[in-house]
Amino acid sequence: MRGQQTSGRPPAGGPGAPGGPEPRGGILMGRPFGVPVYVTPSWFVIAALITWVFGGRLAEVLPDLGGTRYLVSFSFAVAFYASVLVHELAHTVVALRYKLSVRRIQLQFFGGVSEIEKEAETPLREFWLAFVGPLLSLVLGGLFYLAMQGVDTDTVPGVLLAGLMVSNLVVAAFNLLPGLPLDGGRILRAVVWGVTGRPMTGTIAAAWVGRALALIVLIGLPLASAARSGSDEFTSDNLIDALLAAVLAVIIWNGATGSVRNARLREALPAMKARELARRTVDVTADTPLGEALRRAREAQAGAIVVVDGRGEPTALVKESAVSAIPEHRRPWVAVGALARDLEAGLRIPVDLDGEALLAALRRTPATEYLLVRADGTAYGVLATADLERRLTAVLAGR
Secondary structure, three states: OEOOEEOOOOOOOOOOOOOOOOOOOOEEEEOHHHOOEEEOHHHHHHHHHHHHHHHHHHHHHOHHHOOHHHHHHHHHHHHHHHHHHHHHHHHHHHHHHOOOOEEEEEEEOOEEEEEEOOOOOOHHHHHHHHHHHHHHHHHHHHHHHHHHOOOOOOOHHHHHHHHHHHHHHHHHHHHOOOOOOOHHHHHHHHHHHHHHOOHHHHHHHHHHHHHHHHHHHHHHHHHHHHHHHOOOOOOHHHHHHHHHHHHHHHHHHHHHHHHHHHHHHHHHHHHOEHHHHOEOEEEEOOOOEHHHHHHHHHHOOOOEEEEEOOOOOEEEEEOHHHHHOOOHHHHHHOEHHHHEEEOOHHHEEEOOOEHHHHHHHHHHOOOOEEEEEOOOOOEEEEEEHHHHHHHHHHHHOOO
16 A cells, blocks of 8 residues: 655656646545545456455355355445545645645555645655554554454454454555655655755665565565465465565555656756746747748747737747648648647746746646746747756756
């Protein structure tokens, strides 16, 4: 199971990229505290697996249930993921308390993820932001244990409460493992950050521990499964355990790697200045042939074409992707107005924006080009999201 994570932005096109569409993330289940909660399609896979496995356990403990045991097992799967949601909501409440916006919560194959838009400002806040999830899982495990004391363990309520107690304790223990992307990894990151004063050092340390955990899971779980079966033959249960271990190891490894990638991105964001990314522009009217507009752009060494009205005021931006789609032999016969996007309010952004403020402005109105304007409202140049993505890609590649 995974806990909270800080949401990073992919450097290239696609969902989550600057100017790209906002990903939905599955089936919307509600908006507690104003944060959307999604259930991904992969949840139904794990719900079916839990129903099957828990149903087999019920057949041993309560053989009189018959086929009804699968309905009970599915109820357990739903109740278990409700507990996971409580775990994630704990992260969300603390994040909101620290004025950190939460993009969404996802319930998926291996648990839940709270996507928090920004990093905590101090190591102590990072610690509490990470620790509160496992803490709530421990509390839930204790509550289910207390509830068990009032029922017979050989009944459906007793078995369900026992299962929920154990599963919440397992979630808490697993999330406390000290490697990213788990909550324990964020706790380790907070500790190293506090000692060294460098959040990046904490991220790298916790990421390497996370990668080590991935290898331990990949190798250790299948070996433990084989030892538990006590047989020299490779059974179907061993195969399932090995497959789950492989999937879990990949998730942990990729999560640890992604954490380092996002940390590098956050370090680079303050250096991302709209003014430095601006393209020189050439102004043309809407009826100007594309071939002629491109000729003027080449002469002016401009990288963008702006459509202006009779008074010279910008009204639209010619889309680079639309230009690329027009064959060269047709360009003298196509007017630039047909290839332009009107300049709505969100496509005019201040030239002095940088870092998180710049990305936030781009995400509010997804587009491929934006007009950069000075404080007095006059045009300075054009920002193409392709240029920003290339700059971010170079940073993430270590160049």
